[in-house]
Amino acid sequence: MKVDYANLQQQYQKYKKEIDAALQAVLGESKYIMGPQVKTLEERLAAFSGASYCISCSSGTDALELALLALDIGAGDEVITSPFTFIATAEMIAHVGARPVFVDIDPDTYNMDTSRIRDAVTTQTRAIIPVSLYGQPADMDGVNAVAEDYGLPVIEDAAQSFGALFRDNMSCNLSTIGCTSFFPAKPLGCYGDGGAVFTSDQKLAGKIASLRLHGQGERYQHNYLGVGARMDTLQAAVLLAKLPHYPDEIHRRQAAAQRYTKLLHDKVKTPAVKGDRTSVWAQYSIRLKGRDALREHLIHAGIPTAVHYPRPLHLQACFQYLGYGPGDFPVAEQVSKEILSLPMNAFLTEAEIDFVAREVKKGIRNKRANK
Numbered sequence: 001m002k003v004d005y006a007n008l009q010q011q012y013q014k015y016k017k018e019i020d021a022a023l024q025a026v027l028g029e030s031k032y033i034m035g036p037q038v039k040t041l042e043e044r045l046a047a048f049s050g051a052s053y054c055i056s057c058s059s060g061t062d063a064l065e066l067a068l069l070a071l072d073i074g075a076g077d078e079v080i081t082s083p084f085t086f087i088a089t090a091e092m093i094a095h096v097g098a099r100p101v102f103v104d105i106d107p108d109t110y111n112m113d114t115s116r117i118r119d120a121v122t123t124q125t126r127a128i129i130p131v132s133l134y135g136q137p138a139d140m141d142g143v144n145a146v147a148e149d150y151g152l153p154v155i156e157d158a159a160q161s162f163g164a165l166f167r168d169n170m171s172c173n174l175s176t177i178g179c180t181s182f183f184p185a186k187p188l189g190c191y192g193d194g195g196a197v198f199t200s201d202q203k204l205a206g207k208i209a210s211l212r213l214h215g216q217g218e219r220y221q222h223n224y225l226g227v228g229a230r231m232d233t234l235q236a237a238v239l240l241a242k243l244p245h246y247p248d249e250i251h252r253r254q255a256a257a258q259r260y261t262k263l264l265h266d267k268v269k270t271p272a273v274k275g276d277r278t279s280v281w282a283q284y285s286i287r288l289k290g291r292d293a294l295r296e297h298l299i300h301a302g303i304p305t306a307v308h309y310p311r312p313l314h315l316q317a318c319f320q321y322l323g324y325g326p327g328d329f330p331v332a333e334q335v336s337k338e339i340l341s342l343p344m345n346a347f348l349t350e351a352e353i354d355f356v357a358r359e360v361k362k363g364i365r366n367k368r369a370n371k
């Protein structure tokens with residue numbers, strides 16, 4: 001049996017009629033830049049998330065940059081975030097001229113350890129960016145409480161968690177600004193690059209919308225130094241076709257995760273989702289010693305896996321100038337050696353999940369026998 005990691009082809013085949021028609025409609029109108037589908041999508045995404053405003057943009061990375069620019073964060077400022085995330089989170093902090101300040105993660109959820117944030121706050125701190133990793137919102141109440149004490153805005157990096165719940169609220173609508181990504185393999189993906197910024201602050205929303213269009217107000221009147229970060233109309237059309245199916249896809253991902261956990265929980269450390277939130281399972285990541293040997297076994301069995309992420313950000317070459325070293329964030333460092341993401345998407349069959357779980361167990365047994 002050969003298992004597909006993200007099943008993007010199967011996804012397209014399932015929605016082909018709707019997606020083809022949506023793309024044809026855009027081609028027929030030729031409004032490729034900021035066509036009517038873009039605004040419609042923003043309205044639907046805002047309604048879905050519960051946030052008052054949604055500003056679509058060209059990627060999750062650009063969404064983070066827009067959020068930082070909107071808050072006037074730049075040279076001399078510090079922004080607190082997780083060292084255990086995709087590079088874009090800290091990369092955009094650095095790109096606007098600010099300094100990423102890392103805080104170690106919780107060993108169960110792999111999200112930022114809220115109890116460590118206070119120690120990282122200085123007079124230079126201008127924002128906190130928790131990452132809702134693998135699809136589960138970070139401890140947003142905890143983060144917001146610390147932020148409130150210091151009068152700081154919070155940007156949720158919700159690139160992996162659009163649609164997840166924290167108590168009764170949805171990810172992207174849990175703090176000052178929420179940023180998500182529609183990269184094809186994210187839980188809600190388009191068929192190219194795409195992203196969105198969410199806020200319920202009217203002034204921020206207006207500024208982000210302007211920043212996305214080169215800081216433009218009236219045509220060719222530029223109020224801010226902005227960026228070119230529009231979402232293509234074609235991508236908005238794909239997302240409009242897919243959005244109605246998204247709640248069902250979330251349920252399918254949750255069912256797949258539940259089945260994995262049932263089959264594997266006594267063999268490896270399976271993901272922990274807190275009782276007051278849900279995950280949309282951007283990744284289903286197990287944790288074990290001997291990760292690389294198991295990964296090798298699974299490749300031979302026809303099962304693709306991924307490692308999110310093999311090197312924490314404080315140990316990346318590009319961040320050497322920050323002066324961090326090995327041992328500074330021991331939990332992130334340990335998890336990066338032991339984490340392994342299994343195939344996860346809304347189209348996995350029960351037989352496939354059972355097959356993957358069987359091979360995981362076999363791989364662990366073989367490794368022990370070889371010792």
Ligand SMILES: *Cc1c(COP(=O)(O)O)cnc(C)c1O
Pocket residue numbers: 059060061062085086088089131157159160181182183193194195
């Ligand atoms: C994917 C991702 C991003 C970047 O999104 P793109 O759309 O690929 O630019 C940022 N942060 C996290 C946590 C991500 O997983």
